Each structure stands twice: as structure tokens, then as C-alpha cells.
Amino acid sequence: MRLKCPLCGDRDRREFYYYGAEDYLHRPAEGAPLADWDNYLHLRDNPAGMTRDLWYHEAGCAQWLCVTRNTVTHEISGVKLVAERTK
Numbered sequence: 001m002r003l004k005c006p007l008c009g010d011r012d013r014r015e016f017y018y019y020g021a022e023d024y025l026h027r028p029a030e031g032a033p034l035a036d037w038d039n040y041l042h043l044r045d046n047p048a049g050m051t052r053d054l055w056y057h058e059a060g061c062a063q064w065l066c067v068t069r070n071t072v073t074h075e076i077s078g079v080k081l082v083a084e085r086t087k
Helices: 034-042
Strands: 002-005 009-012 017-021 050-056 064-070 076-081
Touching: 002 064, 002 076
Parallel strands: none
Antiparallel strands: 002 009, 017 050, 050 064, 064 076
């Protein structure tokens, strides 16, 4: 699989670190029940079809990317920076 980094161009997926589904950024609130933390840390959906995932360009520009892809066909339909570079 290849990802097109907005800064570095077309790259092999081995340059990137897969972090998980985009909703992984939504941590339980302070004081949340232990069951919420258990779900957050250990349970992951494994959807078939379109997903939005976080990837880190570890061997490149060191930027976080949001990748829209189909988990069945491996088609990449979009890659964008999670945050704009400040310099």
C-alpha cells in the first residue's frame, strides 16, 4: 500500500506508523469509569469499508496524517495533514 503524503509525495506505507481510527483522539474524561478506559485502551472496531485513520510519517516529515481508506479494497481516497505546519 502506498500513501501520498501532502509534504513528501507518494511513499510506501512502511514509512508510516499506523496509530488507529481517528476517533482514538477522544479520550475518556478525567474521572471516567474504569470500563470507559478499558474500552478506550483495549477495544477497537474492525470495520469493513471506508475508515478515517491516523498515521504518523515516521521515516519522512514527522507529520500526523488523516488517511481515508477502504479496508476491503485498500483504496486510499484521501490524505491530509492533521494540523498545518507552523514553520
